[in-house]
Amino acid sequence: MLHQEFDPPEALGGVVKCFWYNRADFGQGPSDFVIMPDGYTEIIFHFGGSCRIAHDSNPLPSPFIMGLLNQPLVLNAKDRMEILAIRCFPWTVFDLLGLPSGKEGVHILNHPVSGLQAPLAGCVQSGRIEEALELITQYCLQVRSAVNIDNMLLKAGGAMRAAKGSMPVSQVAAAAHATVRTLERKFKESSGYTVKDVSGLIRFEQARNQLWHYPDTNLAGLAMELGYTDQAHLSREFKRYSGTSPAAFARKAKKGERR
Template sequence: MSLSTNGHAEGFHVVPDGCIDLLFCDNYATGLPTLSVVGTMTRPHWTPAEGHVTCVGVRFLPGGFGHFFRESAKALTDRIVPLEDLCQTNAYRIGEEVINCTTVLTRIRCLEDYLMTRLSVYESDSILTRALDVIARTSGNIRISDLSKKIVCGRRQLHRKFESSIGVSPKTFCSIIRFRETRQVLRQLPQPDLLRVALAAGYYDQAHFNHEFNRFNGSSPTSLLKGPSRKSQNL
């Protein structure tokens, strides 16, 4: 994952997607650490940027963060944490190496090499894996009671697993995935019927859709269709 404003935007509009990121940013004007871990988000975030900004990152798919770091994902939710706060060993050196790379590709390779040194023998949680698979196949449109029955797991146990490995509850995660998928549909259709899209995604009605969309996007579905501001990049 690599992003650049090329000097044309004043910031990044980042919305929840259910993932955790390891992010390198080469411009202190963003207010971000050079190397940071961005926890699972439950609300939109605006990152200011002045001049040319290049960000390179590694995106951990839901549940993948634990293969590389021991910290609970719950402790990172809605936070941007300097990498050195999570692992002081080699964090500063890795940051310097990435800064000294001259291309985006070499920076990506540097981050990949670092993560390979942290990759541990980690037995995936079969219950969590099954739950994530069901949520993906239903685009988040499933009741937690039905999800628990389908994967044969109690709701409390499932809640603990999600908060520890992903950072949010199963219900919140489903809401994020449904928002993410619906947002993608809206961006692909030339003239979408908002009510039809909302009902197809499992929202009760237009009001429910607008409320949930604004919760994660920071603006209404209609505003998305009008296109992003020339002063920002939507991610």
């Protein structure tokens, strides 16, 4: 499997976290792979093979939006697949596309961004990945220039990410120069979720990434670093989002079974 990430231009700062490309051969399958929750929403273009949500006979179209998840999502894939994706912050992606927000894990798109599928497929099939990324970048810059994303959301989101999801809602509101009530209303309108919901996912993402890369990390110390009340609090929240304990996740990561 090949995975590469690319930084967006400065003009997309606070809206797009990165662009990424992935290539994998799942064989004649279908093979299961697990999408773990994190603090991002992604616009996914895929080429070559097919993928679907486990236990659903309908293949996923390209593109689709992978929204915020509260638990792991199992996908089935087969054959060789290549993926190009736009990793967005959840408080900006729906405003960027001019779509209503929602809590669906997977959003099927009926949007002009789907017009990128054919030219991107041509680039991918001929190995011109940099050209494909440039097409996506230019599209994002074009729609960004035409959209007024509330600066309050950008400030709030930046504060949440900087604090790794551990900042209380009142402090997030202060960082965004807003009242809690106004911030919560606008945040839910833009993302479909509350500030607390997204903060919880951001914090879980930090814990997951740490254990993924450093499975010998001390859990009590990690809980303190990320602002959990104690190790038991970390364990409850980790199991809530991942379906497994942090210790079990770390053991799998150590054996090279990370997903």
